[in-house]
Amino acid sequence: MRPDNPARTGIERDPLVEFVLKDAEANVLCPATKLWNTGHGANVMREAVSLMGGYGITEDCPGFLAGKWMDAQLEATYEGPEAVQRRQLTITMTSEVFLAQFRAWTAAMRRIASTNPGSGACTLASAMQMWLWTLNHLQKATDAAGNKLYHGQRQGVTFPMADALCWLLASRCQILDVLELERRGASDPAVADSLTGTVQFLSDLCHVQAAQAAGEVGRICAELVFGYNRHPAWDDEGISCCFSACELAEYEETMPGISAFATDVLSVDGRHPRKAGPCAGCAGAESFMQLQNKLSRCLSGSRLAKDRAAQTVSAVMIPEALDYPLRASSASRAAVSTQLPRRRAT
Numbered sequence: 001m002r003p004d005n006p007a008r009t010g011i012e013r014d015p016l017v018e019f020v021l022k023d024a025e026a027n028v029l030c031p032a033t034k035l036w037n038t039g040h041g042a043n044v045m046r047e048a049v050s051l052m053g054g055y056g057i058t059e060d061c062p063g064f065l066a067g068k069w070m071d072a073q074l075e076a077t078y079e080g081p082e083a084v085q086r087r088q089l090t091i092t093m094t095s096e097v098f099l100a101q102f103r104a105w106t107a108a109m110r111r112i113a114s115t116n117p118g119s120g121a122c123t124l125a126s127a128m129q130m131w132l133w134t135l136n137h138l139q140k141a142t143d144a145a146g147n148k149l150y151h152g153q154r155q156g157v158t159f160p161m162a163d164a165l166c167w168l169l170a171s172r173c174q175i176l177d178v179l180e181l182e183r184r185g186a187s188d189p190a191v192a193d194s195l196t197g198t199v200q201f202l203s204d205l206c207h208v209q210a211a212q213a214a215g216e217v218g219r220i221c222a223e224l225v226f227g228y229n230r231h232p233a234w235d236d237e238g239i240s241c242c243f244s245a246c247e248l249a250e251y252e253e254t255m256p257g258i259s260a261f262a263t264d265v266l267s268v269d270g271r272h273p274r275k276a277g278p279c280a281g282c283a284g285a286e287s288f289m290q291l292q293n294k295l296s297r298c299l300s301g302s303r304l305a306k307d308r309a310a311q312t313v314s315a316v317m318i319p320e321a322l323d324y325p326l327r328a329s330s331a332s333r334a335a336v337s338t339q340l341p342r343r344r345a346t
């Protein structure tokens with residue numbers, strides 16, 4: 001039983017209930033872990049290679065980054081490639097038992113945020129709320145042609161929702177890990193001395209990650225909520241929703257300031273602004289807009305956390321001794337390269 005999950009109190013002592021809860025959780029966490037860790041790992045490895053410039057692609061680069069990049073892609077492929085994990089998530093993440101736990105996790109993140117405000121837990125809770133709202137919406141909504149949005153064969157909808165969930169779960173696990181370190185670190189001689197600084201640094205990283213997760217979830221959800229609606233055009237239907245300049249001038253006399261709310265105004269001779277069509281509305285998705293607005297404001301402080309974490313990293317000492325073996329060919333090339341001017345790490 002995790003202390004952060006209020007859904008598991010009392011009744012969870014029943015072994016059958018405990019099994020059902022754990023089964024629902026594992027059916028999501030197992031594919032999510034395989035999918036997100038390997039995929040994100042491969043993306044991060046590409047960035048690590050890129051940091052070193054052309055040197056990063058060579059075998060001489062310390063850490064064999066290019067080899068690890070390929071290894072990461074291998075991990076993403078075997079034992080079930082990404083699409084297979086997404087397919088499984090598509091089914092398991094809509095289980096009522098899992099969703100009940102997900103709601104409890106969201107509430108727990110808010111509570112964690114009240115004691116650890118710099119951890120990004122509040123940002124994450126807002127993103128979790130948005131994901132859940134979007135899932136409920138997609139299960140009822142249809143596209144512009146009246147076709148159901150959320151069903152097994154429509155991977156353009158279900159797969160991105162699975163990806164978005166993985167961002168949330170990864171960030172949640174990271175926050176819970178740091179809380180565990182904070183709780184128990186003092187009794188571990190390996191970290192006890194520097195516990196306060198370590199927890200602060202890792203909390204900043206949590207905040208950065210939560211902000212990135214929130215950004216990904218916000219983007220994915222907005223695309224799915226609005227992307228299947230037809231964009232209004234300058235046809236009779238679209239124009240009928242616009243104000244005309246004369247009409248607006250008349251309204252302005254009785255309702256001063258109304259012009260500020262008119263997004264699309266047709267000129268006296270009937271010409272419309274030069275753009276794709278009248279701006280799309282948000283009928284049925286007003287609560288989504290509120291969540292989106294809130295989520296953007298929840299990102300406050302995340303870049304300050306990133307600056308702090310970067311400052312900390314710049315003060316870390318990297319040991320001279322390599323912690324990995326050199327291969328024979330690289331070792332001999334490294335021996336030669338010591339006679340060359342040292343490459344500046346820029």
Ligand SMILES: Cc1cc2nc3c(=O)[nH]c(=O)nc-3n(C[C@H](O)[C@H](O)[C@H](O)COP(=O)(O)OP(=O)(O)OC[C@H]3O[C@@H](n4cnc5c(N)ncnc54)[C@H](O)[C@@H]3O)c2cc1C
Nearest residue numbers: 073074075076077078079080081082083084085086087155
């Ligand atoms: C280094 C390495 C070691 C391996 N070792 C073993 C081993 O020991 N034993 C063993 O049995 N196998 C092994 N494999 C094979 C591995 O399990 C398969 O490569 C993997 O399951 C992907 O199958 P595939 O290559 O046929 O690709 P495919 O299944 O053809 O996939 C191709 C693409 O289609 C996507 N896709 C697949 N199914 C769907 C779907 N239903 N809907 C949407 N998209 C889909 C995939 O995500 C992928 O992008 C190994 C592979 C590697 C790279």
